[in-house]
Amino acid sequence: MENYALELRNITKTYPGVVALDKVSLGLKKGEVHALVGENGAGKSTLIKVISGAIAPDEGKIVVEGKEYERMTPALSKSLGIEVIYQEFNLIPNLSIAENMFMGDFIGGKMTVDFKKMEEKAAQVFEMMKIPMNPKTLVKDLSVAYMQMVEIAKAIVKNVKILIMDEPTAPLTEDEVDILLKLVEKLRKDGVTIIYVSHRMEEIYRISDRLSIFRDGQWIATHNTKEITRQKLVCEMVGREITEKFPERKNNSGEVVLEVKHLTGRGARDINFSLRKGEILGLGGLVGAGRTETARMIFGADPMESGQIIVHGKEVSIHSPKDAVSNGICLVPEDRKQQGVILSLPIRDNITLPIIKSVSKAGVVDTKTETQILEKHKNDLRIKTPSFAQKVGNLSGGNQQKVVLSKWLASDAEILIFDEPTRGIDVGAKQEIYSLMNKLVEEGKAIIMISSEMEELMGMSDRIIILYEGVQQGEIEREYFSQEAIMEKASNITR
Amino acid sequence: MGANKENKINVKNIIKESAVVLVLVAIIIVFSFLSPQFFKVSNFITILRQISILAIVSVGMTVVLISGGIDLSVGSIISVVSVLTAMSAVYGKMPTGVAIVIGLLLGTFMGLINGVMITMTGMPPMIGTLATQMIFRGLGFIVCDGASVYHLPNGFKIFGQGYAGPIPVPVLIMVIILAIFAFILGRTYIGRYFYAVGSNAEATRLCGLNTQKIQILAYMLCGFLSAIGGIIMTSRVNSGQPKAGDGYEMDVLTACVVGGISINGGEGKIRHIVVGVLIIGILSNGLTIIGVSEYWQQVAKGLILAAAVAFDAFQKTRKKL
Numbered sequence: 001m002e003n004y005a006l007e008l009r010n011i012t013k014t015y016p017g018v019v020a021l022d023k024v025s026l027g028l029k030k031g032e033v034h035a036l037v038g039e040n041g042a043g044k045s046t047l048i049k050v051i052s053g054a055i056a057p058d059e060g061k062i063v064v065e066g067k068e069y070e071r072m073t074p075a076l077s078k079s080l081g082i083e084v085i086y087q088e089f090n091l092i093p094n095l096s097i098a099e100n101m102f103m104g105d106f107i108g109g110k111m112t113v114d115f116k117k118m119e120e121k122a123a124q125v126f127e128m129m130k131i132p133m134n135p136k137t138l139v140k141d142l143s144v145a146y147m148q149m150v151e152i153a154k155a156i157v158k159n160v161k162i163l164i165m166d167e168p169t170a171p172l173t174e175d176e177v178d179i180l181l182k183l184v185e186k187l188r189k190d191g192v193t194i195i196y197v198s199h200r201m202e203e204i205y206r207i208s209d210r211l212s213i214f215r216d217g218q219w220i221a222t223h224n225t226k227e228i229t230r231q232k233l234v235c236e237m238v239g240r241e242i243t244e245k246f247p248e249r250k251n252n253s254g255e256v257v258l259e260v261k262h263l264t265g266r267g268a269r270d271i272n273f274s275l276r277k278g279e280i281l282g283l284g285g286l287v288g289a290g291r292t293e294t295a296r297m298i299f300g301a302d303p304m305e306s307g308q309i310i311v312h313g314k315e316v317s318i319h320s321p322k323d324a325v326s327n328g329i330c331l332v333p334e335d336r337k338q339q340g341v342i343l344s345l346p347i348r349d350n351i352t353l354p355i356i357k358s359v360s361k362a363g364v365v366d367t368k369t370e371t372q373i374l375e376k377h378k379n380d381l382r383i384k385t386p387s388f389a390q391k392v393g394n395l396s397g398g399n400q401q402k403v404v405l406s407k408w409l410a411s412d413a414e415i416l417i418f419d420e421p422t423r424g425i426d427v428g429a430k431q432e433i434y435s436l437m438n439k440l441v442e443e444g445k446a447i448i449m450i451s452s453e454m455e456e457l458m459g460m461s462d463r464i465i466i467l468y469e470g471v472q473q474g475e476i477e478r479e480y481f482s483q484e485a486i487m488e489k490a491s492n493i494t495r
Numbered sequence: 496m497g498a499n500k501e502n503k504i505n506v507k508n509i510i511k512e513s514a515v516v517l518v519l520v521a522i523i524i525v526f527s528f529l530s531p532q533f534f535k536v537s538n539f540i541t542i543l544r545q546i547s548i549l550a551i552v553s554v555g556m557t558v559v560l561i562s563g564g565i566d567l568s569v570g571s572i573i574s575v576v577s578v579l580t581a582m583s584a585v586y587g588k589m590p591t592g593v594a595i596v597i598g599l600l601l602g603t604f605m606g607l608i609n610g611v612m613i614t615m616t617g618m619p620p621m622i623g624t625l626a627t628q629m630i631f632r633g634l635g636f637i638v639c640d641g642a643s644v645y646h647l648p649n650g651f652k653i654f655g656q657g658y659a660g661p662i663p664v665p666v667l668i669m670v671i672i673l674a675i676f677a678f679i680l681g682r683t684y685i686g687r688y689f690y691a692v693g694s695n696a697e698a699t700r701l702c703g704l705n706t707q708k709i710q711i712l713a714y715m716l717c718g719f720l721s722a723i724g725g726i727i728m729t730s731r732v733n734s735g736q737p738k739a740g741d742g743y744e745m746d747v748l749t750a751c752v753v754g755g756i757s758i759n760g761g762e763g764k765i766r767h768i769v770v771g772v773l774i775i776g777i778l779s780n781g782l783t784i785i786g787v788s789e790y791w792q793q794v795a796k797g798l799i800l801a802a803a804v805a806f807d808a809f810q811k812t813r814k815k816l
Binding site: 299 | 702705
């Protein structure tokens with residue numbers, strides 16, 4: 001038997017309706033950098049949470065240095081030298097670097113803190129890390145990369161043995177990534193075991209010794225990084241048949257209704273595409289690739305820095321959602337509960353909010369006309385509710401999404417942008433949403449759909465545009481759709 | 496199942512609302528036993544006259560609260576309007592009607608300042624209107640040099656002291672305003688906008704509405720209604736007073752919260768104001784009649800406020816469990 005720093009044996013974790021981890025077994029060698037790869041929702045995050053003790057597995061054992069545990073707790077995992085660096089930092093902005101590093105166990109007397117000693121110790125750590133840093137600096141004055149360094153320093157102070165890094169380079173610039181990876185190499189030399197989660201293939205190949213592939217909560221394979229080609233890796237990451245059935249639809253796209261030229265802003269640069277009447281244009285890419293940012297800019301929810309938006313051949317200026325709506329563009333946002341609907345208001349108010357002014361006579365709402373509109377969409381979309389006075393907060397996710405859709409259908413929007421339209425929606429309602437989208441394009445609407453679910457993206461779209469790190473990676477026509485082709489572009493692999 | 500859920504929530508709302516009404520009834524019964532002077536038509540008319548200004552300004556506050564803000568400057572708006580309306584009539588020798596229009600425009604303008612400042616900078620409404628509370632109050636003293644403005648024309652008296660038959664004019668104004676705003680909030684699209692923006696401003700913005708405009712309008716209405724309150728007050732005391740409305744924002748907030756209007760936005764109806772204002776009004780009237788000192792009245796008001804909020808908070812935590 002190999003000498004593992006940490007071993008997972010048959011870990012299973014289920015959430016209602018989802019198997020997040022399915023009998024996962026995995027061993028981490030001492031002093032290796034072990035990358036975890038897989039699509040969004042493959043189970044990587046759940047696995048990290050099991051190791052850090054944030055959640056308890058339903059079944060299985062966690063073995064740390066030969067000792068078996070049923071589950072971890074945050075305190076237990078820390079005492080075993082396991083530290084996690086999450087994407088959101090756990091730093092207090094208004095305190096100094098040194099104070100943050102020793103948070104929880106300050107050096108000093110019973111009632112006092114020995115700041116000088118703390119700062120000296122912090123300086124030693126940074127010297128060892130070979131990173132120039134003044135421990136007295138306030139964390140809020142640091143760049144994101146250096147905040148990450150402080151997180152790592154914090155882990156080193158705690159005598160870390162197993163360091164878990166969840167997408168550590170996502171917010172960093174190229175130079176900063178370089179600094180970080182050098183530090184990871186140094187930690188490995190010092191015997192720290194590192195679990196490295198990343199979507200970026202270049203990094204995984206540069207830094208990791210071994211990698212494990214996950215898909216749909218299952219462990220697929222573990223390889224020595226050097227021994228697997230990128231193409232094969234992508235294949236194993238996505239490698240599955242399309243399981244869901246997508247309703248058939250003929251491509252009958254018509255004239256161009258929307259053109260986006262050189263769209264640039266926060267999170268996306270130089271995006272160019274056109275959208276035709278009667279088609280569904282998929283927007284693919286990994287989380288953080290700039291898809292939502294692109295959608296929000298077109299909708300006027302976030303400001304764009306430069307670029308043109310052309311609706312029906314005429315350039316329009318969109319500075320707010322109001323401008324977008326008046327040009328027939330609407331957005332079904334990703335965060336349904338916070339942005340799509342108003343949970344505390346009734347279905348009635350939610351659906352007619354964008355058009356309520358026009359169903360009013362002299363300012364007074366014409367409830368008769370309003371009810372007619374509501375009845376029409378309730379029947380079309382099969383919203384299950386006893387009354388329009390029902391608060392939207394009491395509806396299921398699927399029905400909430402139908403309320404969002406009704407809202408935009410009632411306002412006669414022509415260009416619909418769906419951001420993750422079926423996230424958190426059960427299978428039955430999903431099928432209804434798909435049929436509805438098909439019906440809409442058949443009626444001559446144009447749809448842009450953002451989706452992180454590969455099957456959904458491929459099953460629904462006529463064309464797919466793929467973004468990577470805010471840059472457009474190209475377009476794939478339906479006949480050339482394949483998971484490999486999409487994943488390659490989405491992870492920026494060039495053959 | 497959905498139907499059950501809805502019914503349950505409605506029942507809960509009814510319990511919550513009727514609890515406040517029960518408190519109101521209980522207070523009336525207790526005072527009726529404690530004093531023979533209390534339960535009389537003439538005393539009720541007196542109570543209504545006493546609460547009229549409070550009710551009118553509470554309507555303004557409610558509009559702001561529903562749309563997700565708060566206005567701590569209402570008392571100062573009353574003061575500025577009181578002083579400048581009186582000065583226009585007395586020193587400016589303007590006809591009463593013109594002086595009143597000036598007062599109303601001024602109040603609306605101060606509301607506009609509040610609204611623009613808060614929506615443009617994104618500062619917390621509580622801090623923004625705390626600032627304007629001080630600014631407006633200071634300006635009120637500056638324009639009249641701290642001196643009250645006396646010798647108002649006789650025509651001015653009607654708003655605070657006049658009667659339409661047996662009904663005092665301020666009560667009439669109050670009833671009209673309550674009716675108008677019940678209509679605006681319940682039946683017009685502007686009313687829907689107020690509730691939407693107060694419930695979830697971002698979702699409302701993403702519906703293609705100009706949320707800033709809606710919020711500014713709420714503050715303007717609040718300024719306008721505070722100005723009406725200020726003019727009635729000026730008329731009642733027959734002089735322009737820079738001290739008028741000092742601390743009034745707290746009375747108004749108390750009435751709103753006791754009546755059941757949420758300070759978190761998106762919730763509240765005109766009937767809540769009626770109940771809240773009546774509880775506060777009857778409490779001070781009754782306590783005065785039975786000879787309880789001003790200080791103990793403060794204590795009583797505070798207790799009622801704490802009880803109302805505690806009851807509400809209790810309901811919410813129970814919902815979570």
